[in-house]
Amino acid sequence: MSDPLALRLQAARLDDLARIRAFVRDGARALGASPEAAGDLVIAVDEAATNAIRHGYRGRPGPIGVEVAREGSGVLVRLVDDAPVFDPTGRPAPDLDLPLETRPFGGMGIHLMRVSVDRLVHRSVGRSGNDLTFFKDLATDPAQDVAPQERTVAG
Amino acid sequence: MNITIEHGHGRVTVAIVRLEGDLDATNYEALIARGRELYDAGSRDILIDLRGVPYMGSSGLVALHAVALLFEGEQLPDLESGWEAHHAIARSVESGRAQEHTKLLASADPADSVRRVLSRTGMDRFIPVATDEAAAIASF
Numbered sequence: 477m478s479d480p481l482a483l484r485l486q487a488a489r490l491d492d493l494a495r496i497r498a499f500v501r502d503g504a505r506a507l508g509a510s511p512e513a514a515g516d517l518v519i520a521v522d523e524a525a526t527n528a529i530r531h532g533y534r535g536r537p538g539p540i541g542v543e544v545a546r547e548g549s550g551v552l553v554r555l556v557d558d559a560p561v562f563d564p565t566g567r568p569a570p571d572l573d574l575p576l577e578t579r580p581f582g583g584m585g586i587h588l589m590r591v592s593v594d595r596l597v598h599r600s601v602g603r604s605g606n607d608l609t610f611f612k613d614l615a616t617d618p619a620q621d622v623a624p625q626e627r628t629v630a631g
Numbered sequence: 632m633n634i635t636i637e638h639g640h641g642r643v644t645v646a647i648v649r650l651e652g653d654l655d656a657t658n659y660e661a662l663i664a665r666g667r668e669l670y671d672a673g674s675r676d677i678l679i680d681l682r683g684v685p686y687m688g689s690s691g692l693v694a695l696h697a698v699a700l701l702f703e704g705e706q707l708p709d710l711e712s713g714w715e716a717h718h719a720i721a722r723s724v725e726s727g728r729a730q731e732h733t734k735l736l737a738s739a740d741p742a743d744s745v746r747r748v749l750s751r752t753g754m755d756r757f758i759p760v761a762t763d764e765a766a767a768i769a770s771f
Contacts, residue, residue, distance in 0.1 A: 490657045497653070497686060515686075515744045522688050526656045572753030576699055576730050584752045585689035591751050619742065 477552065478507070480543035487537035488529055496525050496542055503544030504551045504612070510619040513612050516592040517553050520610045523585040524555050524564070528606065532559025549615040550594070555608045561600040564589055564608075632658045632684075634665050639678065639768035646674040647736075647768075651683040654691035662691075666698035667707070676771045677702050680736040680764070687745045692754055695735070699758050702732040734759045736767055 481503045485492055500521045504514035525540060532538065543554040564586045571579075590596055595611035614620050632652035639645045646669045654662065662679075669677060677698065681687065697707055735755075737746055739762040749755040761767035 490655075493655055493657065494653060512742050515747070518686065519688065519744065519748065522655065522686070526688065526690065530656060570752075572756075576696060576703075576757045577705075579696065579757075582689065582693055584692050588689055588748065588751060592747075 478546040480545035480554070481506070482544075483542040485540045488525070488533075488540040489537050490526070490529055490535070492540075493522055493525055493529075496540070497522050499542055500544060500553055504553070507544065507546045507551050508620075509551050509612065509614055510617055512619040513551070513614055513617045517551060517610060517612050520589045520592040520596070521553050521555055523589045524608050524610075527562070527564070527585060528555070528557040528559050532557060532562060532606070547611065550611050550613040553610045553612075555610070556601070556606065558601075558605045560604055561606060563598040563600070563606075565596055565598050632661070634661060636665070636669070639764070641769040641771055643676050643771050644674075645676045645678050645768050645771050647678045647680060647764075649680040649683065653686040654681075654684050654694065655686065655688045656690040659690040659694040662694040663697045663701075663707070666694075666701050670701050675702065676732050678734050678736055678761075678764075678767055678771075681745050682736060682738055684745050687748050689748075689752075692748065692752055695733075695754065695758060699730050699733040703730055730757060732771075734761055734767055734770070736761050736764055738762070 483496065483499045497518045501514050501518050504517050521542065528540060529538065539558050541556040545552050567586050570583050570587050593610045594613045597609045599607040601607050632650055632654055635649045637647040637649065639647050648665060666677065679695065679698065701707055735758055737743065737760050740746065749760060
C-alpha cells in the first residue's frame with residue numbers, strides 16, 4: 477500500500493462533508509482512479525461520514541479521520557471515528573421494488589455505501605469507534621484511464 | 632446549494648426548481664421546504680433540475696422522495712421533527728397508482744454521479760427522469 481494521504485478533523489460537522497468529499501475525490505484521482513471510480517468512493521465515504529456525524533455523534537462535532545491510498549489494483553479509503561460502534565455491513569438490504577408510497581424515507585445511505593465500492597470492511601475500535609475501509613478496484617473499472625495522470629492534492 | 636424557481640408552460644404550468652451545487656445532508660431540507668412553499672402557493676406539478684448538481688447523496692433522495700409525495704397530496708411531518716420523523720412516515724397506498732406530478736431533469740450521461748445514485752437506489756423507477764427540458768415540461 478502506498479503512503480496514505482490523510483485528512484484529520486478533530487471536530488467534524490455536517491458542514492465538513494464537502495471538504496471530506498473533495499479530499500476523497502482529489503486523492504483518488506491523484507492515485508489513478510477515473511472520475512467515475514473516484515465518484516463512487518466519494519458516494520460511499522460521504523454516506524459513512526454523514527452517518528457518523530448525524531447518528532454517531534448525534535449532530536455534535538466529533539473526530540473523523542480519512543486516509544486515501546493505493547493498494548494493489550485499486551484505491552483504498554479508510555474512515556475512522558470515535559462514535560458508538562455501528563457496522564453497516566450487516567444491515568439488511570433495502571427493498572428497491574417498493575413504490576414511493578410505501579418506501580421508507582432514508583435507509584439508502586448504507587445501501588449506497590455497499591454498492592458503490594467493491595469491498596467494504598468494518599472494524600470496531602475498542603468499546604467505541606469505527607474503522608471503515610472502502611476499496612475500489614480500478615482494474616475492473618471500464619472508465620479507467622490506461623495511464624493515470626499525476627496530480628497534486630491539497631492536504 | 633442555490634435553488635431558483637422558474638415556470639414552464641405545456642399542457643399545465645410546471646414549477647421548475649433548479650439546483651446548483653451539491654445536495655447533501657446540510658441542505659436537503661431546504662429543497663423540501665421550497666417544495667412545500669410551491670405546493671402551498673398552488674403549484675401541482677414540479678420538475679426538479681439536477682443538471683447543476685455535481686453530487687447528491689441519500690439525503691438528497693429523501694428530499695426528492697418527500698417532494699414527490701407532497702405533490703401527490705400526501706402530508707409530510709414537520710421538518711422540525713428532523714431525520715427520525717422522516718423515517719417514521721407511514722401511509723395508506725392506493726394500489727397501482729403511479730406518481731405523476733414530480734419529474735427530474737438530469738444529465739443524459741448514465742455515468743453521471745447523480746444518475747448513478749438514482750439508478751442504484753431504484754428511485755428512477757418511481758420518479759421519471761428526463762434529459763430534455765422541453766420534452767419534460769410537455770410530458771406533464
